[in-house]
Amino acid sequence: MLELPERLRWDHNAWYRRRLLRQLPSRARSALDVGCGLGDLARSISADEVTAIDADARMIERAGATSDRVRWIHGDVLTHDLGRYDVVTAEASLHHLPLHEGLSRLAGLTAPGGLLVVIGLYRLSTPADLATELVTLPANAVVGVVKALNGTGGKPHDAEMPVVMTAPTLPEIRAAAAGIVPGARIRRHVFWRYSLVWRAPEVH
Template sequence: MREKPRRLELPEILRWDHNAWYRRWLLRQLPSRAGSALDVGCGLGALARSIEAREVTAIDASARMIERASATSDEVRWIHGDVLTCELGRFDVVTAEASLHHLPLLEGLTRLAGLTAPGGTLVVVGLYRAATWADRAMELVTLPANALVGLGKFLRGSREQPHDPEMPVVTTAPTLPEIRAAAAGIVPGARIRRRLFWRWSLVWHAPEFH
């Protein structure tokens, strides 16, 4: 059993939405004029509503999340279901924002790659579990930066809700070495980066035939 990641608990006024911080970056990785897009683990649908594609589909395993997300837009096809078993087809764009750690890593990443059409783009922003000296060194930067950003947002009155109380929570995540090893075999050539605020990112352009 994996140990729970250790986090410094900040005062409520300094807490903010780390996923929203990377959303603009994620959207910039997507091709313009995509025909079809799939957002996996869409939650309340903020990312899905921001994707510019002719057809956008969003899936989440939580019926409550889909119920609430579907009330915000009728331009997205909202699906309640398990991405590992639902018949979905393939998409020009596949995104997963803080959702891959809800799935078994190998099975989940394989599924995301399989949902990406030949020539398509897969973009993941995920959580990782600190396990190496490099991870601990990064936290020497992350912790004060996290507090400073939270303070700045509080003073400007722009602090986002860090986590919706109805959104499912997973307290474990894979390590970066585990992620890199899985990606090497499933999405070779993917660009993986360690990021601040306990996040990692992956961008993969599927070969024209896969």
């Protein structure tokens, strides 16, 4: 990814947060946000009970200071004792986990009939990825300029936010999904993101 000057950088995750939220039901009984960071997404989810988990204690401490509506958990989603939820979300967090193990765990946390929504990062690997890059790079700069002019640009992430510089490729993600969450809808988006939406089968 071509890095823009600091003043032209902006938050790609926030850009796609509205898309993620539009996938969710207007009201759910329970929701889990995985890798919640400072909790912006968790606070936006409409559910009777919202739980948010992150492996970074400092992130959870700061997120918990902003809202008592959400149950904040410091822990590893792969090993922490969690229930099953009508909605499970993961915004730019799945690539922090081993792909197959992480996706399997997210699927296991999704209640029968529940919804799993992932907005994730992918690594360029195919001709289609490179073709998308021809649109992404200039669009990224244009959005950065606009945001700089209206005062909403700047460093997109908190300085303490963990950063992982690797991510799976889209073919790897599609292959893993086919075996773990068959029928999931996976789409490539500009700005180096993909979405995965999966409805867990009902139990009859």
